[in-house]
C-alpha cells in the first residue's frame with residue numbers, strides 16, 4: 281500500500297451531503313472481477329451527460345480545470361454512505377484522490393479508505409465550507425496541505441486545523457503497512473483463543489458437524 | 493455497572509486488546525457473494541494466502557445472476573458471467589461452502605444466512621456487503637466490510653475493529669394493522685437522518701420490537717446501515733430460539749440446549765448504560781413511503797411532498813431540492829395518488845415468506861392496474877419453494893405479477909435489467925438513491941403491503957384502505 285505522509289494539493293469542493301457509493305462508482309461501471317480500471321467510471325452519473333456515455337458535463341467539478349488535477353476532495357456529511365463496495369475507494373484512488381475532507385463518513389467506506397492509502401479527514405461542516413470558499417477563489421494557487429504526521433490540515437490562508445484519526449489507522453497509512461501480515465504475527469494468540477472458545481462455544485466450530 | 497449486549501459480545505470475541513479502543517475480534521462466520529467476494533478470493537489466492545477455516549466460510553450467487561425462470565450462467569449484466577464463473581472457480585479452489593445456481597440453498601446472502609442457520613444468535617459474521625446488519629435481527633453481531641477486510645477475515649479469522657459508541661433505540665407501542673417493521677425503520681431514519689447512527693453500534697429494543705416475528709426483525713435491522721450505524725442488533729429471545737431450531741447449520745440436540753443456555757445470557761443488563769438513547773412511538777405510526785433520493789426522505793403515506801423552503805439546515809435543504817428535481821415532484825403534492833409505472837417486491841429487506849404472504853393477502857382476487865409492470869422476486873430458493881407449496885405464486889401470477897427465481901434482481905442496476913428511464917417505481921427494497929434501480933428511475937421505498945396496494949391502484953396507495961383477503 282502507498283504510504284501517506286504529507287500532501288499539498290489542489291482541493292475540489294463537492295459539497296453535497298450523503299454522497300453514496302452508488303454515486304461514487306455506479307454498479308454498471310464495475311465491469312470486471314478486479315480492483316483496477318475503475319477511474320473512468322468515477323462519479324459517472326454526475327460526470328457524464330448521459331448514462332453509459334463519456335460525454336462530459338462541464339458543470340461537474342471534476343471536469344473543470346484545475347480541479348481535474350485535484351488530489352483532495354472536500355465534501356458534505358456522511359460521505360461514502362451506502363453500499364460496502366470497495367470499488368468506490370479504488371476508483372477514487374485510481375483517479376488520483378489521496379485525501380477526503382468531510383464532516384463525517386460512512387463507516388465501511390472510511391475503513392476502506394485507510395486500507396487503500398486514502399486519508400479520511402473529519403473536520404466540522406463550517407470548516408469544510410470555509411475551505412471550499414477559500415479554494416474556489418483561485419484553485420490552482422490556493423492549495424490545501426494535509427500532514428498526517430502532525431494530524432494537521434493547513435488551509436490556503438495559513439489557518440490550521442487539527443484532526444483526529446485512530447492511532448492504528450494513522451500508523452497503517454504512514455507506514456503503508458499490510459494489515460494481514462501484521463495480524464498474522466499474532467497467530468499464537470488466535471490459536472489459543474480458538475482452543476478456549478471451542479470448549480465454551482462448541483457449536484460455532486462446524487468442522488466436526490456432519491452435514492445432513 | 494451493568495453490561496450491554498454489545499459489551500458482552502465484544503468481550504466474548506476479543507482475541508487481543510490493541511489499545512485505544514481497538515480490538516482484534518474473532519470472526520465466527522464469513523459469507524461472500526459473487527459481486528464482491530469474487531475479488532476477495534482472487535486477491536487472496538494471488539497473494540498466496542489460504543482461507544484459514546474454509547468450513548466456516550460460505551458463498552452464494554445473488555447479485556449478478558439472472559432471476560428469469562430457467563436461468564443459467566448467462567446474465568443480462570454486461571461482463572456478469574465472468575463474476576459467476578470466476579467466483580465458482582475461486583470458491584472451489586478455496587474449499588469453502590458454495591450455494592451455486594441450481595442448489596436449493598441459493599438466494600440473497602442475508603436471506604440465506606439465517607434460513608440455513610449460518611447466522612446464529614451471538615455469532616460474529618461479516619460479509620463484503622453493507623446489509624449484513626440484517627442479521628442483528630436474530631441476535632448476531634454482523635456487519636458489512638470492504639473487500640480488503642474480507643481478505644483479512646478469510647486469512648486470519650479475525651478483524652481489527654475500533655469499538656463504536658453505543659446507542660439504544662426503543663420502539664414502544666403497538667403497530668396498527670397495515671403498519672410493518674419497514675415503516676418503523678423508515679420513520680427512525682426520517683426523524684434522525686441517514687447519518688443519525690454514524691459512529692454507533694445500536695441495540696433495537698422496546699415492546700414493538702419484542703412483538704415482531706423474527707423475519708420482521710430482519711427487515712428492521714436490514715436498514716440499520718441506511719441509518720449510518722456500524723451495525724444494529726436485537727437481543728435474541730424465545731422467538732429466535734424457535735426460529736433457529738432445525739436449521740441445517742444450527743446446533744442440534746444437546747448442543748442446541750447448551751447454545752440456548754448461552755444465548756439467554758445475551759441481553760443488556762437492566763442497569764446497562766448506552767452513550768445515546770432514542771425513542772420511536774409506534775402507536776401513531778402510519779405506513780411510510782419515501783419521496784426523495786435518500787432513505788431519510790420518508791413520510792407517512794397520508795402525507796404530502798415536503799417543501800424544502802421550510803428546512804432550516806442548508807445542506808439538507810439543497811439535498812431536498814436536488815431530490816425533488818430528480819423525482820419530478822412539487823412540494824405540497826399528496827403522496828397517496830402519485831401514478832406509478834412499476835412495482836417491485838423483493839430484496840434482502842422484504843422478500844421472505846411472511847412478506848410474500850402479506851402481499852398476497854391483498855392481491856388475492858385483485859388485479860394490478862393496467863400499465864403497471866409488477867415483479868415479485870423471492871429472496872431465496874427456499875422462500876420460492878415454500879411460497880409455491882402454499883400456492884402464493886398463483887396469487888401473484890393471477891394478479892399480473894411476474895414470478896421470478898431468487899436473487900437481488902432489480903434491487904439495483906448494474907447495466908443489465910432495469911426499470912425504464914424516469915419510471916416511477918414503488919419498491920420494497922432499501923435504497924432510493926439516484927439511478928439505483930435503473931437510469932433516472934424514481935424509486936419510492938415502502939413495505940410489501942404498500943407496494944401491493946399501490947400496484948393494484950396504479951398509484952401510491954395506503955394499504956389500510958384495502959381489506960385483506962388472506
Ligand code: SF4
Pocket residue numbers: 554555600601602621623838839840841899900903904921922
Ligand atoms: S437485495 Fe439489494 S440491498 Fe440486498 S444484498 Fe442484494 S443488492 Fe444488496
